[in-house]
Amino acid sequence: MALSPEVYKAFEDVVGARNISQDPAVLECYRCYAAQSSAHYGPFDHKTPMPGAVIMPGSTEEVQGIIRLCNKYKIPFKAATTFWAAMGYIGDENAIQLDMRRMKKIEINERDQYAVVEPYAIGAVVQVEAMKRGFNLNMAGVGCSSSTLAGTAGWVAFGPSSLFMGTASENMLAAEWVLPNGEILHTGSLGAGSGWFCGEGPGPSTRAILRGKQGTTGAFGVCTRVAVRLHPWPGPAVIPTYGTIPAYRAKLPETIKTVTVCYPSWDAYAEGANLLHQSDIVYLGHRQFNMFGRDIKTAMIKILNDPDLQLCDLPEIMADPYIKEQNEKMKIEVSLVIVGMTQRDFDYKMKALDEIIRRVGAWKSEFMLEKPIHDWTLLYLLRLGHKNLNYTLCGSYEGNFGMSPNVFVTAPLMESAAKLKDDYAKKYPYIADTGGDSDMGSLAILGGGGVTGWEFFTCFDRFDKASIKGACDMVNISQKWMDDHKLGVDMGHWNANARREDGFNYTQEQHNEMLSKLPQPWVCGYQYLVKKAFNPYDLGGSYYRTCDPASFAKK
Amino acid sequence: MALKDFRPMMERCSNCLGCKWIPFDKIQSQRFGENCPINLYYEFHIYSARGKFQAAQGLLDGEYGYTDALLASTQACTACGACDIACKVCRYNLEPLDFNIALKADAVEKGNILPVQKEMIASLKKEQTMIIGAKKANRSAWAKGLKLKDAMKEGAEVIFFPGCKYSYDKKLQGYARTAAELLINAGVDLGYMGEADMCCASRAYQQGLMADFDARSEANIKAFKKAGVKTIVTPCSDCYYAFKRLYAAKGLEVEVLHVVEYIDKLISEKKLKLKKPVNMTVTYHDPCHLGRLGEPYVAWNGTEKKIMNQVHTWEPRRPRYNGAYGIYDAPRRVLAAIPGLTLVEMERIREYALCCGAGAACEQTYPEVSKFTANERVTEANSTGAEALVTACPWCESNFASAVDENGKKIEVIDIIDLVSRAL
Numbered sequence: 001m002a003l004s005p006e007v008y009k010a011f012e013d014v015v016g017a018r019n020i021s022q023d024p025a026v027l028e029c030y031r032c033y034a035a036q037s038s039a040h041y042g043p044f045d046h047k048t049p050m051p052g053a054v055i056m057p058g059s060t061e062e063v064q065g066i067i068r069l070c071n072k073y074k075i076p077f078k079a080a081t082t083f084w085a086a087m088g089y090i091g092d093e094n095a096i097q098l099d100m101r102r103m104k105k106i107e108i109n110e111r112d113q114y115a116v117v118e119p120y121a122i123g124a125v126v127q128v129e130a131m132k133r134g135f136n137l138n139m140a141g142v143g144c145s146s147s148t149l150a151g152t153a154g155w156v157a158f159g160p161s162s163l164f165m166g167t168a169s170e171n172m173l174a175a176e177w178v179l180p181n182g183e184i185l186h187t188g189s190l191g192a193g194s195g196w197f198c199g200e201g202p203g204p205s206t207r208a209i210l211r212g213k214q215g216t217t218g219a220f221g222v223c224t225r226v227a228v229r230l231h232p233w234p235g236p237a238v239i240p241t242y243g244t245i246p247a248y249r250a251k252l253p254e255t256i257k258t259v260t261v262c263y264p265s266w267d268a269y270a271e272g273a274n275l276l277h278q279s280d281i282v283y284l285g286h287r288q289f290n291m292f293g294r295d296i297k298t299a300m301i302k303i304l305n306d307p308d309l310q311l312c313d314l315p316e317i318m319a320d321p322y323i324k325e326q327n328e329k330m331k332i333e334v335s336l337v338i339v340g341m342t343q344r345d346f347d348y349k350m351k352a353l354d355e356i357i358r359r360v361g362a363w364k365s366e367f368m369l370e371k372p373i374h375d376w377t378l379l380y381l382l383r384l385g386h387k388n389l390n391y392t393l394c395g396s397y398e399g400n401f402g403m404s405p406n407v408f409v410t411a412p413l414m415e416s417a418a419k420l421k422d423d424y425a426k427k428y429p430y431i432a433d434t435g436g437d438s439d440m441g442s443l444a445i446l447g448g449g450g451v452t453g454w455e456f457f458t459c460f461d462r463f464d465k466a467s468i469k470g471a472c473d474m475v476n477i478s479q480k481w482m483d484d485h486k487l488g489v490d491m492g493h494w495n496a497n498a499r500r501e502d503g504f505n506y507t508q509e510q511h512n513e514m515l516s517k518l519p520q521p522w523v524c525g526y527q528y529l530v531k532k533a534f535n536p537y538d539l540g541g542s543y544y545r546t547c548d549p550a551s552f553a554k555k
Numbered sequence: 556m557a558l559k560d561f562r563p564m565m566e567r568c569s570n571c572l573g574c575k576w577i578p579f580d581k582i583q584s585q586r587f588g589e590n591c592p593i594n595l596y597y598e599f600h601i602y603s604a605r606g607k608f609q610a611a612q613g614l615l616d617g618e619y620g621y622t623d624a625l626l627a628s629t630q631a632c633t634a635c636g637a638c639d640i641a642c643k644v645c646r647y648n649l650e651p652l653d654f655n656i657a658l659k660a661d662a663v664e665k666g667n668i669l670p671v672q673k674e675m676i677a678s679l680k681k682e683q684t685m686i687i688g689a690k691k692a693n694r695s696a697w698a699k700g701l702k703l704k705d706a707m708k709e710g711a712e713v714i715f716f717p718g719c720k721y722s723y724d725k726k727l728q729g730y731a732r733t734a735a736e737l738l739i740n741a742g743v744d745l746g747y748m749g750e751a752d753m754c755c756a757s758r759a760y761q762q763g764l765m766a767d768f769d770a771r772s773e774a775n776i777k778a779f780k781k782a783g784v785k786t787i788v789t790p791c792s793d794c795y796y797a798f799k800r801l802y803a804a805k806g807l808e809v810e811v812l813h814v815v816e817y818i819d820k821l822i823s824e825k826k827l828k829l830k831k832p833v834n835m836t837v838t839y840h841d842p843c844h845l846g847r848l849g850e851p852y853v854a855w856n857g858t859e860k861k862i863m864n865q866v867h868t869w870e871p872r873r874p875r876y877n878g879a880y881g882i883y884d885a886p887r888r889v890l891a892a893i894p895g896l897t898l899v900e901m902e903r904i905r906e907y908a909l910c911c912g913a914g915a916a917c918e919q920t921y922p923e924v925s926k927f928t929a930n931e932r933v934t935e936a937n938s939t940g941a942e943a944l945v946t947a948c949p950w951c952e953s954n955f956a957s958a959v960d961e962n963g964k965k966i967e968v969i970d971i972i973d974l975v976s977r978a979l
Contacts, residue, residue, distance in 0.1 A: 021599060024619040024622055025622040028610050029605075029609045031609070054599065082572055084570065085570075099599065099600065101599075102598065122576075125582060125584070128584055143571075241581060245643075245906055246877060248580040307880075311648075312860070312868035312869060312870070313872075314866070314868075387645075388571040388642070391567070392645055394567075395648070395867065396569070425864060434866070461861075464865070
């Protein structure tokens, strides 16, 4: 149902007729088929509700005007920018979807080494602008096509460079936030009129409320600007590229290099990761190409490096003895980018890497060191511009397992997890059968290391209902395995308590019922009180998980 | 393929929004990172390949018809293929450009034709050109006095096909003559289609006017066959695309060369020497239909096949048009052969060049979008410090002629044929 003409006119007065729409085809584009995107971000086989209107604000003042009207008319709202997954979309009929497309400024403060970004400054453009000034940023694992602000202010957003640069929660400095009630809050140093340099004091130290570790996923007002910490980039101002589409390659100095380290066992991998964490030599570390599946990763790299090869060539390439041999050698691997701030620094880091390799009995993949593949990998990892490869096999994928404890806890379990998935794919035709181990993950999901990230890709066909169901089954099987190993929630279920299976928000009563039973219910109880204070009409949606303390205090 | 046949692609699009940007690996600045003319102009999600993939599902499901926005998104699309190329950096089973054309055709089939499109169709039927107001009787004015064989009367293996824009635009007629003269002087036994020289109808195809495209293209193919044509040389990128890709799919088996390829060939064979210095700094605009869409046609008749349970492939191997083999180097080699000339590149070039805004007759159907796009491209051209913008397509040239950058500054627009003639 559309907004009433009176309400529509009120919103239109804020942003102008050009920047608001109720056209049903426009609104349809702001719905998310959950299975089309990563299912672990929302419900599985439903679309999110149709918005009442879509609005594109052009400034903080316009965002404030919209939110004040939402409060006046009691209309739920949600802002998103690059619409990666279900979490960016509204969860109530007739809610307002804010598309932050028009707000995209980037301001870089070289002296204090941060960038102030608006929502539609995607990772790629923040990076290229930062590199011109000798900086780089923690590119979230979701890839460079996603909003830097959304990751920084609203989500976990770790990535391959988090070992060196830290995760989103570590990189967020001051922010400008339009709260759910329409008030503008300047956090940290910005609130004290001291600029953007700090996320905590001087000024309101509200980072724990506004993002915490996991972020409020756009369900707590709208962050309109955020300062994100920048990190050193000693390379050229613009990464020179060469090569033919789709294999663009970086032409970088010899002091910027990628090495894929291969291990004889998961125990060796764990020891190697531990040493890499301690050694402080890694600029970027990621187990990237295994996401296609252990059996096919080398063949996929071959395909992606040749404009003439296609997925139908997989069987033939996999049968090539050289590819077979290289694939076997790369069974357990991680790709690293080593960046020398100086030649001496580079020499030291490579020497240290060689020593780590020696100690754990690892080796460097010669296949990944071939010049064209090396240069392609380097660009791939530095820019993270191939997010869509997550989908290239089947059209959709589901993240499974999602283990994130200490590497010594998880690494020994990898083969067991891989076998679980492999057995399913061999028994049923519903998910891609490309090798049970399809783990992709960052070498560290915390600045300085200590923990690693693991996510198994279960690729399925969103156009094939049996395949969707098969992927759902796999999620349930892997959850049981996670429970058995006391590893917590499988990625496929991460947001099961944030949005209902029918695509709608949970009601407060439903959340009370669910969340009061979780360990530490006071976390959501505290958020309930915060919501009462800043979001009195409950307009943000249930990704901000709250639980009325009365629902558990009496028990 | 009918629109409904694209349903699997619609559902398998993964919402990465790569279709709004040049390949991420190639982005050099925020200012010139985006690639889709209509998305830059209208900004709502529906004005993108991904948006249309989603919106078309509601259309097929009968949730709505062609709404104002869906129609604008469909019709204003310049069919430039930038989304297609960006998508294919990663995806092997989506064809955004083919889908966009199918959507346009579906809209037309359901009666959604703009008044100006009706005028173009009427002109195509009556005067065999989509340039409204042009007369068939004046079509060969450009060729007056040239020693060209009339292929329909005398037969000709190599014909010069100027296309509508070069035929009717007074300024461009001179360049068509120059190009033909260059070939004649190099010893090419050159003909033209004489009375049978008519519109290629590429722009009908780009607008989804399939019946008109089919009728015109089939008549042209018949004429080419009758004349015994073996090679078509054209200075127009739209015609080039039509013959090389669209007509080839209809069975035309001839060599198709853009003039710039022929000039490049003459220079490399030392049959053409550019001696006179042209002391200027220029930038080159890759026309969409010569560049990323200029790849040769490969016949395919197959179906989807899944391997490894659920991995989508095609059987037999489906041609993968991703811009890798477009015509980018020939024009650059020609420019490099001109003494005194310096080429400075824009950020969006080759397969990821920004459209000029004239594709799919956008300058007539949605002039505000077309003008905005041309201005955007001229802004990029001026940012290089070049004194002139060179191109190899008359539609681009014409659209840039009145364009201004974001500071209101114009740039000299030069046809590559004109530039070559200055160096003779």
